[in-house]
Amino acid sequence: MNALGYLRVMFSVDDLDETLARLDRHGVQLVSTEVVQYEDVYRLCYVRGPEGILLGLAEPLT
Structure with missing residues (x-):
C-alpha cells in the first residue's frame, strides 16, 4: 500500500x-x-481503531 500514515x-x-x-x-x-x-x-489480540488502523494489544506474561 502506497499511502502516508500508520497501518498498525x-x-x-x-x-x-x-x-x-x-x-x-x-x-x-x-x-x-x-x-x-x-x-x-x-x-x-488485534482490534480495529480510528480510521481503520489496526491496533495490537499485548500483555507480557513475565
Whole structure:
C-alpha cells in the first residue's frame, strides 16, 4: 500500500482482559475472535481503531 500514515500500532497493556472489557463498552471488537498466546511471553489480540488502523494489544506474561 502506497499511502502516508500508520497501518498498525502495537500497545503493551498490564491486563488484557480488563482492557478489552473497557474497550467493549465503547463498541470496540476483536478483529479475530480470540486472544492468542505467543509462547510463554505474551497474550496478543488485534482490534480495529480510528480510521481503520489496526491496533495490537499485548500483555507480557513475565
